[in-house]
Amino acid sequence: MAQPQGLLYSKEHEWANVDGGVATVGITEYAQNSLGDIVFVELPKVGAKVEQGANVGVVESVKAVSDLFTPIGGEVVEVNGTLEDDPGLVNREPFAGGWMFKVKVADLEPQRANLLNAAAYEQFVAESEH
Amino acid sequence: MVSESAERHTVLFDEHRALGGRMVPFGGFAMPVQYESILKEHDAVRERAGLFDLSHMAQYFFTGTGVAAWLDGLTVNNVETMKPLQARYNIFTNERGGAHDDIIVYRLDQTRWMVVVNAGNAPKMLEYLTARVPAGVEFVSKxxxxxxxxxxxxxxxxxxxxxxxxxxxxxxxxxCVECKVDGTPAVVARTGYTGEDGFEIFVDGAAAVRIWRLLLDGGRAQGVAPCGLGARDLLRLEAGMPLYGHELTEEITPVQAGLGWAVKFGKQAFVGKEPLQRQAQADQFARVVGIKSVGGPPLREGYLVQHDGLPVGEIRSGAPSPTVGANIGTALVAKSASAPGTPVSVEIRSRAYPAEVVALPFYKRGTPK
Known part of the structure; x- marks a missing residue:
């Protein structure tokens, strides 16, 4: 499974797109596919200070409740309100319209070490499937 | 991935894998929880048709003139009064009135019967029935x-x-009827657990792959979809049908589960009759009700239900219902909070979400969408 280039990935299957000190965060194609039909998303509050790897929300499919972790620490500056009415957007467009929240990144460099690039994440996914 | 080696396979296991079925352990078997999408599979059944592998459920065959009288003593519903080719929902009860299993009894002719039990209860029921089968009754598990x-x-x-x-x-x-499907002898019954019209085809496993493919390939143009346990659970919940282990257990009696219609106190004697009768007459028992909430997270088994700030029960099944357009579930609640229209709250992740007690079922065939 080819992964979008230029993003940072966590081993919890979240992605982050860092641009101008703000990271847009979502879950990956692999994650949405594993979860199945997503029917409810609970996101962090705007203004919340979150640490890298913290449990910041919940993604629910028809059958299961899964924790949402943030791949990047910082301050939550925006959440995707569209998902409240249309959580299935995460299934349809996990890397685009299905983004979940944005974090103003405090200090990116030390956090990079805990994340994967597209190629490394692709390999991680391939290994998870065996 | 989790090893599936501990689970039994049905004869259709390879079909499920080839169709992209996501296999999960269920009742001792590796079964597809979904293929492409639980919601799409749900819609296929409500609008067109869906194909399910229910081979994990146990088919027991009984032959003899004494079958009906024997089963009548072990179950709550009438068996003796069944006519040949009739099917009837029934429940094996324990001494306290709780449920060993809920089943469907099929009377094939004067002396031949088929009983279908839940996969998860099959080991227990095989032992229970084997220990009790009377002289003159032949019992064969298929x-x-x-x-x-x-x-x-x-x-x-x-x-x-x-x-x-x-x-x-x-x-x-x-x-039901004994007939041939694609030339193979089968029992075809107009039964199911989805709230829709439908049929169950009981057939020798050797013919199963052929018939499965025939129905699936033959129906593709009309939008038939293979459906997994996820869709089945959602469909039965919408239709207000109990699932053993949730609405009905060794502790939760048929009377509590709202299955009083299936409990025939007019029968001379059956296991658990007296405690069930006392329970029904006293009418103070906690009971299974429908719960509906709009907007919040889906209801899930184990969530606490409160009324007037006091705990009154817990959710036993829950799902987001595409047909109802809300979160639906069942809860076992105190009598005081069981009337339809009672406002309740459901505690989800330390937060109370408003919900309402509603009459079951959530969906009846023919309900306009």
Missing amino acids: HGPNANIALQGPLSASLLAPHADVDPATLKYYT
Whole structure:
């Protein structure tokens, strides 16, 4: 499974797109596919200070409740309100319209070490499937 | 990935894998929880038709003149009064009135009967029944050798018709017939657990792959979908049908589960009759009700239900319902909070979400969408 280039990935299957000190965060194609039909998303509050790897929300499919972790620490500056009415957007467009929240990144460099690039994440996914 | 080696496979296991089925452990078997999407599979059954592998459920065959009287003593519903080719929902009870299992009894003729039990209860029921089978009654389990393919949905009768030597449309609801499907002897019953019209095909496992493919390939153009346990659970919950282990257990009695209609106190004697009768007469028991909430997270088993700030029970099943357009569930609640319209709250992740007690079922066939 080819992964979008230029993003940072966590081993919890979240992605982050860092641009101008703000990271847009979502879950990956692999994650949405594993979860199945997503029917409810609970996101962090705007203004919340979150640490890298913290449990910041919940993604629910028809059958299961899964924790949402943030791949990047910082301050939550925006959440995707569209998902409240249309959580299935995460299934349809996990890397685009299905983004979940944005974090103003405090200090990116030390956090990079805990994340994967597209190629490394692709390999991680391939290994998870065996 | 989790090893599936500990789980038994039905004869259709390779079909499920080839169709992209996501296999999960269920009742001792590796079964597909979904193929492409639980919601799409749900819609296929409500609008067109869906195909289910129910071969994990155990098929027990009993022969003898004493079968009905014997089963009548172990279950709550009438067996003796069943006519040949009739099917009837029933429950094996324990001494306290709790449920060993809920089943469907099929009377094939004067002396031959089929009983279908839940997969998860099959080991328990095999032991229970083997220990009690009376002299003169022959008991054969076809759990494993036989398959059960269910075709459910409004198009079921027309999709099955070309492959059966009996017109399925002539079968009444909750009846069955011994006929041939694609030339193979089978029991075809107009039963199911989805709230839709549909059929269950009980057939030798050797013919199962052929019949499965025939129905699936033959129905693709009309939008037939293979459906997994996820869709089945959602469909049965919408239809207000109990699932053993949730609404009905060794502790939760048929009376509590709202299945009083199936409990025939007029029968001379059956296991658990007296405690059930006392429970029904006293009418103070906690009972299974429908719960509906709009907007919040889906209801899930184990969530606490409160009324007027006090705990009154817990959710036993829950799901987001596409048909209702809300979160639905069942809860076992105190009598004081059981009337339809009672406002309750459901605690989800330390937060109270408003919900309401509603009458079951959530969905009846023919409900306009």
